[in-house]
Amino acid sequence: MTDRTVLVSGAGIAGPAAAWWLHRHGYRVTVVETAPALRPGGQAVDFRGEQVKLLRAMGLLDDVRRHETAMGDQTLLGPGARPLLTVPGAAWSGEVEILRGDLARILYDHTKDHTEYVFGDRVTSLTETGDGVEVTFRHGAPRTFGLVVGADGVHSGVRAAAFGPEERFRRDLGFGIAGFTAPNHLGLDHTSVMYNEPGRGVTVGSHRLPDRLHVSLVFAADGADLNRSTPDEQRALLARLFANTGWEVPQLLEALPAASDLYVDSISQIHLGRWSAGRVVLLGDAAWCAGPGGSGTGLAMMGAQVLAGELAAAGGDHVTAFAKYEQRLRKPATVGQKNGKGSGNFLAPPTAAKLRSRNRAYRMLSKPLFGKVFTWMTDRAANALEYREYPTPTPA
Numbered sequence: 001m002t003d004r005t006v007l008v009s010g011a012g013i014a015g016p017a018a019a020w021w022l023h024r025h026g027y028r029v030t031v032v033e034t035a036p037a038l039r040p041g042g043q044a045v046d047f048r049g050e051q052v053k054l055l056r057a058m059g060l061l062d063d064v065r066r067h068e069t070a071m072g073d074q075t076l077l078g079p080g081a082r083p084l085l086t087v088p089g090a091a092w093s094g095e096v097e098i099l100r101g102d103l104a105r106i107l108y109d110h111t112k113d114h115t116e117y118v119f120g121d122r123v124t125s126l127t128e129t130g131d132g133v134e135v136t137f138r139h140g141a142p143r144t145f146g147l148v149v150g151a152d153g154v155h156s157g158v159r160a161a162a163f164g165p166e167e168r169f170r171r172d173l174g175f176g177i178a179g180f181t182a183p184n185h186l187g188l189d190h191t192s193v194m195y196n197e198p199g200r201g202v203t204v205g206s207h208r209l210p211d212r213l214h215v216s217l218v219f220a221a222d223g224a225d226l227n228r229s230t231p232d233e234q235r236a237l238l239a240r241l242f243a244n245t246g247w248e249v250p251q252l253l254e255a256l257p258a259a260s261d262l263y264v265d266s267i268s269q270i271h272l273g274r275w276s277a278g279r280v281v282l283l284g285d286a287a288w289c290a291g292p293g294g295s296g297t298g299l300a301m302m303g304a305q306v307l308a309g310e311l312a313a314a315g316g317d318h319v320t321a322f323a324k325y326e327q328r329l330r331k332p333a334t335v336g337q338k339n340g341k342g343s344g345n346f347l348a349p350p351t352a353a354k355l356r357s358r359n360r361a362y363r364m365l366s367k368p369l370f371g372k373v374f375t376w377m378t379d380r381a382a383n384a385l386e387y388r389e390y391p392t393p394t395p396a
Helices: 014-024 050-057 061-066 100-111 157-163 231-241 249-253 296-313 318-341 343-347 352-365 368-382
Strands: 005-009 028-033 044-047 074-077 083-087 096-099 115-119 123-128 133-137 143-145 147-150 170-183 191-197 200-206 212-220 263-270 280-282
Touching: 005 014, 005 143, 014 028, 014 100, 014 115, 014 296, 044 050, 044 100, 044 296, 050 061, 050 296, 061 096, 061 100, 083 352, 096 100, 123 157, 133 147, 147 157, 157 280, 170 343, 191 352, 200 249, 212 343, 231 263, 263 318, 280 318, 296 318, 318 343, 343 352
Parallel strands: 005 028, 005 147, 028 115, 074 191, 147 280
Antiparallel strands: 044 096, 074 083, 123 133, 133 143, 170 212, 170 263, 191 200, 200 212
16 A cells, blocks of 8 residues: 555544554544534543553553543432432443543544644545545545545444445434533532433533533433434423433533533444445444443544554555454454443333332442442453554654
8 A cells, every 4th residue: 555644534532543543553644523623521431451551552541540530439319319329430430531522632632743633524425446535525625545434433424425324234222312511519529420210311420620510311212313403402302301300300401501512312333244345444433333331432442553553564455454453343342232232221221110120230239249240241341352562663
């Protein structure tokens, strides 16, 4: 391969991670992002085991620790919104936990000096030629790249252009998820609280910013295409779905109109028979979205390292490299999808009977023996892919 230019679509986590590793192996990278700037906030993501090795190898671990949530215990509320039990924060937060937006900023800061970032634009078509991919954009002029990486999430535009409509590959799991920040009227300090009613789950927590609550809502939403709605429509939907919910939910909903970081989507998975088509390859949620609990962020970053490393090992032969990349990632991605498949039922059990059953299971997590089993289950996805070094070019 003589053209060592790569277009990466998506400036979330997987895209900048790919840019970091591709640059290390001698590629010139352009990252295009639909949003006008980096997206702030977002859910907390955690790293464990092999994934922590990756952060250390990238020189990111100290920065991540400086921004970690350092979350403590989580209290589960039972009937009447009374405390039912407490689960140690380590059960959810792994070895280190950080807000997705903070991690995106760290990755951007570590790549911006050698990576071209184009915000406010997106890929509209891909045409492969003998030695590259001709790419058209919504706003920018057409360009040609040696390779294209789709790291643009579950609703990937690159996947749509190269593989076909999203509906062919997306499997909705019957739930929606929303997140936003609100004033910390509960006075939480590095702790979180979970409250449920049948088909609805609310988790709130506060960590690095003591005056802010991070609110997560999970709700039954069978087949809802929530991401296609406008922000105002999403706010109205959430207000309607949680209108009669008890505890502190009415006051939390009052923060919705002013929430500039609102995120709403379906809980879905992506299943494809293959992750590459010619010179185009998919990475992270665009290829194998697992949903909450599937260790998606860590595996996306691990996948970026494998993708760049296999390209280097194959001397730029993308056919060989993409096949080996997929060979190494398939099993870990499957493990993540198995872990994430039941996330909606766990976070928002749809019936009173299932809620009682979930609470009994949750109670077991507070017991040392079963807590270890749960930790093993959550670590399994994080450690499904072993971190391995790939040789890097020797400076001339």
